[in-house]
Amino acid sequence: MxxxxxxxxxxxxPADLLAIADxxxxxxxxxxxLYQYLVDSNLLHKVxxxxxxxxxxxxxxxxxxxGEPxxxxxKLDSGSYEEVEFESYSVLTE
Structure with missing residues (x-):
């Protein structure tokens, strides 16, 4: 952890995914x-x-x-996200 x-x-x-948008x-x-959904949502996500x-x-x-779950x-591409300061929390590691 x-x-x-x-x-x-x-x-x-990311540009490589934008290239296949159509x-x-x-x-x-x-x-x-999924990436476009996240961009459009303006939500903040935990890692x-x-x-x-x-x-x-x-x-x-x-x-x-x-209506299905x-x-x-x-995996986030570099440059596709911003880090927003928040309280510390644990994340999984591989």
Whole structure:
């Protein structure tokens, strides 16, 4: 476990995902949609995990358009988020 003292504000969709925004059949389209959802939400998120490369991951849970629970994890690309100061909390590590 690690301790962090910030929340995440996702501010942009990475360029490689923006490039497929009009290609629903692309294998990464769902990842693009999730990133766009986070950008549009203006919500702050706790970090779920920090991996062996020191990359940040979020856990995102919501009810999808069909009314079904949807559970996702997302590795954040550098430059796509801001850290917002917050009280310390523990996160998973790999």
């Amino acid at each position: 690690k301790t962090v003292n910030f929340l995440i504000n996702v501010i942009s969709v 290609t629903p059949e692309h294998e990464l389209y769902a990842t693009y949609q 779920w995990m920090i991996d062996e490369y020191n990359e940040l991951w979020l856990e995102i849970n919501f009810v999808d358009e069909e 949807a559970f996702h994890t997302l």
